[in-house]
Amino acid sequence: MTWHWSSLSVVLAALLLSPLLLGIIPRVKAWFAGRQGQPLFQVYYDLAKLLGKGAVYSTTTTWVFRLGPLLSLSTIAASLLLLPMLEFPATLQFSGDFLLFVYLFAMARFFAILTAMDTGSSFEGMGASREAIFATLTEPALFLSLATLLKHNGTMSLSEVFLSAAPLTGTTMILIAFVLLIVLLAENCRVPVDDPTTHLELTMIHEVMVLDNSGPDLAFITYTASLKLWITSNILAQLLVAPFPEHGALLRPLLAFTTMVLLAMLVGVIESTIARLRLIYVPKLLVGASMLALLGFTIAR
Amino acid sequence: MYEWMDTCLVAILVLDLYILGTSRLIAVIQATIVQGMLLGILPLTVHSQETIHHWILSISVLLSNVFLMPYLAILLIRKVEIRREVEPFLEFTPSLMIGMAIAFISFWIAPYSQKILQLPQHFPRMLMPAAITTAMSGFIILATRRKAVTQVLGYLVMENGIYIWGLTLLDKMPLLVELGVILGIFMTVMVMATVCYRVYLRLGHVNVDELSNLKG
């Protein structure tokens, strides 16, 4: 177990900048729609506003409903400690850290589902059910991608994957990157898996799960969503940036951040150009991603 | 030296065929009485020092096969009011023909069996065919007749065949065992007759093919 205190700056950056990343997507979508769109910092405004509001709780709910958002946020935030940023290894590094990292996500999801189910609403139940199924199918893809990366670099720690002398390149990298992109879309409930902006509860996943949350709780949930986007795009960005040669300690991390912004824009582009998949096709997409990851694993050396 | 014996045995064999071919029960009983007489004579035709043994055997066979068992059988057919066997599973003519076939086959296999069993050369030639044919005739009656009474008679005939086979051991077997066997056979016939009679009393018939309610 190793501490890298300097990496706390990366964690701080993530905590501060992640709402920005979330704000880019609607902006891109607005561009595509020919509108001006909301300010880039809209998410910050939203968060501040929500934190300043009172709250309404359903009479059905219990302590689970109060605890869920807090626990989700703190687990996701804690997982930042395990996330490296190229030259900045994770704050807390040990072999097998990636497992804890993935399972912290699962933990957050578990409590998000429970929070939704606590309301007794069938809409939220529906959303929770879908969240569970898509997460189930995403995990093998994620793990297979990780297995490919770890095997390629011969390491058991996330921090060493992107720092190795011979990072993953070529076809395998493209495959894995594609898989990770799908994972990103699924984890963050984006088109084509989910449409966060739809107006029909029956078709939503993430948004429908939080129908009954309000005030600070909703702020925490939104912030959690932004952190998730940050983290997933971060990993993908590192994968893409890793092959670039190293020039100074900060260059590649900055490049990676730029990539993350580009990825957020890409998500916006995808959301603008592609329709949401019918729910019964989503499993095919996710299983397909797993297959691609398996293919990547097979051809990787 | 076994002329008398062979003559008796041939007579017994012929009686078997008669029994197989007839439907009248009283005729069957008569035939078994004659068979019993011949069986009684058989031990006396064997030359041996132990004549007392042979005489006792002869007398007890006569007593049981000529008097007691036929008497029982007649008593039984009177009680259950049955005179003849009707419609057996195997008709009389086929039974007769099978009996003939068995007789032929037994003539044919007798020498082989004698060799396998290491019986002496001067063994009575007719003994084994007669024994096999008699026993098998009895079995055919047991297995193909419809009336329980007939089956009792069939058992009698079968035991006659076994008795003939037992003569091979005449000098070796202790008298006590032989008497025990004869007593055993007599008791068997008696018990069969008793049960047969009880069946008649309870059910009003002695048709074996109707005794087929227990299955599975």
Add this chain to the structure above:
Amino acid sequence: MRDGGVLLWLLLFLPLVGVAVCLVLKSPRKILLTTCGGIFAIGAVAAIAIAIVIIRGTPILAANDWLLLDALSAYHLLVMILTFALTTLFAVRYFGDELRVNHFPTSLARQFSSLWFGIVASIMTVLLSNNLGVMWVGIEATTLVASLLISLHGQPLALEASWKYILLGVVGGTFAFIGTLTVGISTYRLPVETSGCLMWTQLMACAKTLNPEALKIAFIFLLTGYGTKVGLAPMHSWLPDAHSQAPAPVSAIFSGFLLNLSLYCIMRYIPLVEVATNHARWSLRIMVAFGIISIMISAAFILVQHDVKRLLAYHSVEHMGIITMGLGIGGLGVLAGLFHTLNHSVCKTLSFFCAGRLGQLYGTHDMEQLSGVARVAPVWGIGLFASILALIGVAPFAIFMSEFQLVKAALDNRAMWALVFFLFGSSAIFVGALRHAMSMTWGDTAADKSYDKANIIDYVLVLFPLGLLLLLGLWIPEFLWNLIQNAALIVGK
């Protein structure tokens, strides 16, 4: 007295005294109690004789070698007195119930008791005689008496069963007699004295010089003949009928000992054939085949059975098959088979007690209607369930132990087919029997069934055999094991 010969004579004649006494007595109750007392007295005498054999380690011979009690027969005698003592006690309980509703007049009581003592006498003849011919006579007598016992109440179906049993029994008996004679013929070339040609001890002494071919033919006849009375498939057809129709105490001794008695006769011949054929395992292979067939056929019939006593009857076929297979496997298998004899007898008497008593309470043996017995009559119901569990080989009951040894024997001797069929058959039986047992024991109960208050005898009758089975499954007394081993030495090498 010192060599115990008198005891053998006593064993032969005491039952006859019993017959005489029972014919004199007038009250059915007294007759039943006298029978009980008589059987216990005979049991005591037998126990002394068995003790002598065990302690001295040599056989008891008497009456100029005509009577013999060696380890094999002593062991079977032990099984016999055990089953008879229990069954007689049960008979008092069973018929006592009929007595209460006046279904058991004096004439019937006399008939029962004299036949009961009669069957004991004939069994003694078989077990104690050294002469194979006398043994045959004893078996025939047993068959006759038993057939009369089956139709004791004279019901139509019982008569039918009785008739079937007699006819198949006497045909089998005839075959067995042919076989016995042929065994005598196998001595033809030998200078055996007159009285010795069917004396088992003398035959064993010169077994090597006997004519093997004659013995093989003899064995074929003997196995078919005695096998019919053992109930080995496919000669078992009479068995389910007789077991299901006989009064429960009769079924109990039928299954508990009469089958074993005929098997005992076969056991006497196995060493003769094997020694004469120079241990070519010729007879043993046939035994294994019969064992397999019996197990498989009984498995088939157990699966579809509706009548509880028929179910138990097919279990008897199965267990006789198992013992036969054990004998056929040889070596340890003989030991297992003999041990199985005791276990099966104790267990089967118990299950017939329970089935009979429950049949009496319910007025039927149909398993569809015999439902929820554990609630209606807990003692008998649980007894039935436990005994069926024991029968199908659940540890720690003793049958598990003997079957375990059988499997070991089969593995040791590489009798793989026997092993496979045994395991398959016994598994099928397990499934079939357990299915019946579960629904019988705990199934839905019709409301009108009266609750039967168990008395102390009931507890003894159920708990004693169960306890014995548990004991034998967990702790075999040394003297018993020695006895079984010595008996096995007589049958096998």
Add this chain to the structure above:
Amino acid sequence: MEIFLIALFVLAVGGATALACSFNARLASWMGAGSAVIGCTLGLIPAVRSLTTEPLTWHSAWPLPYCSFSLKIDALAGFFLIVILGLSLLGALYGGEYLYGYARQRKLGTPWLSFNFLIIGMALTVAADNGLLFLLAWEVMTLSSFLLVIFEHEQAEVRSAGLTYLIAAHIGVAFLILVFLLLSEHASGSMDFAYFLQIHDLQSKTAGIIFFFSIIGFGTKAGFMPFHVWLPDAHPAAPSHVSAIMSGVMIKTGIYGILRILTFLGPPPPWWGGLLVNVGVVSGVLGVWFALAQHDLKRLLAYHSVENIGIIAMGLGIGLLGISYHLPTIAVLGLAGGLLHVMNHAIFKGLLFLGAGAVLQATHTREMDHLGGVGKKMPLTSVVFLIGAVAICGLPPLNGFISEFFIYWASFLGTMQFADSRIIFALAIIVALALIGGLAVACFSKAFSIVFLGEPRNQEHQHIHDPGVAMTIAMVFLAAMCFLVSILVLYCGLPLLGQTIHIVSKLELQQIEYQLAAIVPPLKGLFLISSVVLLSTTFLMLWRKYLLNKRQVGKAVTWDCGYLAPNARMQYTSSSYAQPLVDLNCYILRTRKDVQKPDGYFPQTARFLSHTLDTAMQKLYRPMFEVIARLFNKLMWLQHGYLHIYMLYLVITLLSLFVFYLGIK
């Protein structure tokens, strides 16, 4: 060792006394539960001691052929013994109160007798040092648990569960008998394990057969697919504390058996590990998938036992592969993961069954779709159930995560270190564990939320409340253990695990401890992250409290999208929650649906019923038994009732024997 025997004695006597006292339910409960608690406590002493010292042994002759009363508690046995007796102790405590709830309907003597003998059976199975003693103890265990399964024998399905259970157990035992006999053949006929240990001339074929048979025999008890069919029926049928013990520890005796047999067989060829991995993957994935489709709370938990046994098998399998390929790290990590999961599963599955039992006792139903909102009335139960659910999903920081972590780690190492084609095993485990993780989250989010959250679906459940002291203590203790296991493992578990792994793998102790030491940093990392999560949650909670302090906090009904008359039956049910995932695997799950769609402009009635039966039972065993029954049915004509034909049987037999005679001279 004497203490162990005294413990067994206490259990036996206590059980018998409880039976004798069955006329008085209170007395019987006190005797049964009390003796079980005392007995287990006593038994734990030698079990714990055995982990640190030399193996404890006891030998005395027994007048039963091939049997001797030989006991040996080495580290392997001690490990299992601790798990068994520990959970049994809590089960007894819980059962004392739980069973008393049935006192009006039935006598409690027999259940307590069976319960105590179940403990004796399990303890002896693990401690036995003789094959026959092992089998006897095994059967005592089976029989007593059978009696507990049919506790509520008025119900037809309970009887059928008992039937299936006993049949499966018996068929399993048949294979075990063969296993031990084959071993004893190579150990000069003795059944003592001491002789088994000296076997060295075993051909690989024989060893393979023995291993394969023991997988079937022990796997039937452990619940490997497709031998698991008894399990989803039997576990729900038993009283809940017994379900906890059956599911938590009894099925683990199967795992123990496999490990014990492995110690006799010498170095394992790769296909053994491969087989175990395959079995584990199939059991794990399908087990959890079947669990997801259930509506019966205890049945759901029972299927999860299949899943967790699958995870254990995966761990052991990858460990064996590590041994075969001489990769000690993988071997040690895999075995350690499997063994740890044995203990962890006992803890959280025991907890979950006890929690389910508390719900069952309060509401008298196991049907999840009839429950709902239980958490408000039974807050304590809901908290402990949630802890168990988090643990069984393998979520950090609870104990389930740790064992899965080991297995993951071994498999990821496997992807790097195995030769080419063998990677597939490691990969299969990774994918399976990932899938299982997701499905388990789905399944337990469903189980917890349908039962404890939302509104009550049945108005009769208004007056339910948390259970009494004894049941609470048992549940809370187990819940605490879910947290504490990781600390235990870190500070005293690793050297102890080393001993156990040493016995199974026969690797050198030093090397094992060296390998195990690698696990310390991740565990510490886990603690740190957990404390960060804890701290930040607390902070967020306080912050929210501060924020909301001055503001209006409203109460309202759940947002109902404009519906006029919302009621509890409109909530998402367990079957609707699971439907997408169940449909995804419809070919294997074969859920039956009975649908009556709403019809017409003013629909009056509509209905939807779904039921997922066990596919192995429906498509494999039932048809197999039917074929056998049909074959056997064809023999029925043999017994047609006609005496004449019966006589011909005799002659035919005679003639065939003559043919045999002539044929074989």
